[in-house]
Amino acid sequence: MTTLLQRDPQAWRSISGLDTAEEIAQQPALWRELGASLQGRAADVAAFLGGCLHNPQQRVILTGAGSSCYVGEIVADELNAAWPAQVRAVASTSLLTHPELYLDPDAPTLLVSFARSGSSPESLAAVELVRDMVADARFLNITCNPQGQLARKGDTDARTFNLLMPAASCDRGFAMTSSFTCMLLAALCVLGKGEWQERLAALAQAGSAALRDWAAPVAALGARAVERVVYLGSGPLEALAKESALKILELTGGRVLAMSNTALGFRHGPKSALNRQSLVVLFHSSKALSRRYEEDLLQELRRDGVAGSVVTVGTDADISVAAPVLPDAWLAPLWLLMAQQYALHRSAALGLTPDNPFADGTVNRVVQGVTIYRHDQF
Numbered sequence: 001m002t003t004l005l006q007r008d009p010q011a012w013r014s015i016s017g018l019d020t021a022e023e024i025a026q027q028p029a030l031w032r033e034l035g036a037s038l039q040g041r042a043a044d045v046a047a048f049l050g051g052c053l054h055n056p057q058q059r060v061i062l063t064g065a066g067s068s069c070y071v072g073e074i075v076a077d078e079l080n081a082a083w084p085a086q087v088r089a090v091a092s093t094s095l096l097t098h099p100e101l102y103l104d105p106d107a108p109t110l111l112v113s114f115a116r117s118g119s120s121p122e123s124l125a126a127v128e129l130v131r132d133m134v135a136d137a138r139f140l141n142i143t144c145n146p147q148g149q150l151a152r153k154g155d156t157d158a159r160t161f162n163l164l165m166p167a168a169s170c171d172r173g174f175a176m177t178s179s180f181t182c183m184l185l186a187a188l189c190v191l192g193k194g195e196w197q198e199r200l201a202a203l204a205q206a207g208s209a210a211l212r213d214w215a216a217p218v219a220a221l222g223a224r225a226v227e228r229v230v231y232l233g234s235g236p237l238e239a240l241a242k243e244s245a246l247k248i249l250e251l252t253g254g255r256v257l258a259m260s261n262t263a264l265g266f267r268h269g270p271k272s273a274l275n276r277q278s279l280v281v282l283f284h285s286s287k288a289l290s291r292r293y294e295e296d297l298l299q300e301l302r303r304d305g306v307a308g309s310v311v312t313v314g315t316d317a318d319i320s321v322a323a324p325v326l327p328d329a330w331l332a333p334l335w336l337l338m339a340q341q342y343a344l345h346r347s348a349a350l351g352l353t354p355d356n357p358f359a360d361g362t363v364n365r366v367v368q369g370v371t372i373y374r375h376d377q378f
Helices: 009-014 018-025 027-049 067-082 092-097 121-133 149-154 178-191 197-223 237-251 288-304 328-349
Strands: 059-063 086-089 109-115 137-143 160-164 228-232 257-261 278-283 309-313
Touching: 009 018, 018 027, 018 328, 027 137, 027 160, 027 178, 027 197, 027 328, 059 067, 059 092, 059 121, 067 086, 067 092, 067 109, 067 178, 067 237, 067 328, 092 121, 109 121, 109 178, 121 137, 121 149, 137 149, 137 178, 149 160, 178 197, 178 328, 197 328, 228 237, 237 257, 237 278, 237 328, 278 288, 278 328, 288 309, 309 328
Parallel strands: 059 086, 059 109, 109 137, 137 160, 228 257, 228 278, 278 309
Antiparallel strands: none
8 A cells, every 4th residue: 555654545545634745745756856957947046146156246135934044044054155245034024124234326236035835925025125125126036836926927027937836846735845945955956056956866765765764753753743843953954944843833823832942942932841741852063063062962852851852853853864975954954854744744743734724714825814015105
């Protein structure tokens, strides 16, 4: 019998979880498809970018809301270290409330928008805000939905380049899964430095192995009752921890409380949230220096016993796979496969409907209820 993440597909369908399960499992195949798509558009992207990343005066703002914001946070420092341009991640929700802190009307600016649907009000408003405030602004939309308002408006604007992800990455389920990792990898490929084809291929191979090898242990972990989950990661993996915490919050409808932090930052107060019904998940960094700090914290947590369980994910970890030697930002999509599966199984164990944990409409796949105010009216 064919199984999908340790369950029969019909079993997932019966609890309204099939879309999410399929969208988690399809990611390595989509990463391969993404590689072929980016190869075909490489010249067009290069022509659009020109030499802007070589300009120290160039500002590159990576933006999005919620999970889409965390995409930018994971890749920002990797890209900023690679180029003379000033690269930073700023949530669209922050751009809209405090534009004067992030935008310089006289600085050349590239706004990179990450968007699954391309119809979230903040995503659209952030583009219009930058267009209004910055004279020399251009726009790169990395999006999964060609029919979204972001992509459709971009199609008619000479200052905008739409980079579409594989069609199947536009998740049907509530939570961002395929969309998240495809947009993240696309940003590293088209905005990064050096050859990316071999990296993407190796990551897809490791992802297939991870889905196979982790299915049983992660399902078992997800079946265990827990009140609180803490995700820890350092450097680019701090934003991965944020995304992982959001996944468990979303898919359990808030019944499992989740938080995130860094290995070093966790001692500064947040550790007080732990109890015997808590799970701590630490993402191992690829950097030796970071690993030393992580190991110190792991020993402390296991020694004082304040958490119910502590699990590591990454190379040479409790949940591990033979991964390529890559920077943390590149490895983040691989480790995220664990957190996505865990959230799915915990949702199912709680008797929820993972494809839409909020049947009452209190939280929506595309955010609703946002009123946009013009920046120049206050």
